[in-house]
Amino acid sequence: MSDFNAQIIAEFRDHGGHTEMFGDGLVLVHSIGARSGEERVNPVAAIDEGGSWLIAASAAGADRHPDWYRNLLAHPDVEIETGERTVDVHTEDLQGQERDAAWQRFTEMSSGFRDYQQKTDRVIPVLRLAAR
Numbered sequence: 001m002s003d004f005n006a007q008i009i010a011e012f013r014d015h016g017g018h019t020e021m022f023g024d025g026l027v028l029v030h031s032i033g034a035r036s037g038e039e040r041v042n043p044v045a046a047i048d049e050g051g052s053w054l055i056a057a058s059a060a061g062a063d064r065h066p067d068w069y070r071n072l073l074a075h076p077d078v079e080i081e082t083g084e085r086t087v088d089v090h091t092e093d094l095q096g097q098e099r100d101a102a103w104q105r106f107t108e109m110s111s112g113f114r115d116y117q118q119k120t121d122r123v124i125p126v127l128r129l130a131a132r
Contacts, residue, residue, distance in 0.1 A: 005042065008021070008022070008026070008043045009028060009041060009043055012043060012081070013081070016084065017081070017083010017084060022045065025045055025046065025109075026043045026044065026045060026083075027043075027046040027053055027055070027080045027081060027082055027083075027129075029041070029042050029043075029044050029055065029072070029078065029129075030081075031068050031072050032071060032074070032075040032078065033067075033071055034067075034070050034073075034074035040071060042066075044068070045058075045109075046080075047102075047105055047109065048082075049128075052089075052130040053082075054094075054102050054105065054128055055126070056102075056103065056106050056126050056127075057124060057125040057127065058113060058116040058117075058124050060116055061118070061119030063120050063121070063122060065122070072093075072127060076090055076091035077089075087131050088131065088132050089131055089132060090129070090130050092129075093125060094126045094127060094128055099123075099126050102128070103117075103126050106126070
């Protein structure tokens with residue numbers, strides 16, 4: 001885990017889900033390594049839909065998907081920390097118009113997401129984490 005992620009995770013947990021840089025817009029995703037089987041924790045920007053959360057595998061516009069994305073596809077039943085509670089969720093990789101509409105919500109939330117898409121040729125995946 002990077003020092004940056006470790007700092008964000010600590011701040012998130014110390015302040016009930018709030019961070020100075022990201023406000024209340026994160027969740028901590030607990031995934032299981034697709035190959036290693038080890039638990040990973042990643043801070044990820046999220047849109048709360050009331051019972052489910054949208055997350056985008058933007059990787060800041062990198063040309064490859066983040067590892068946590070592959071982990072969630074391999075092991076879709078995980079848990080997230082919202083700041084207030086820990087929630088068991090099931091991961092759905094959105095496709096087609098549903099993905100496009102969800103992605104638009106991210107670009108409306110932050111111009112950074114538009115910049116990420118311009119940096120890469122890959123389609124940035126959007127996932128729904130639905131409480132189970």
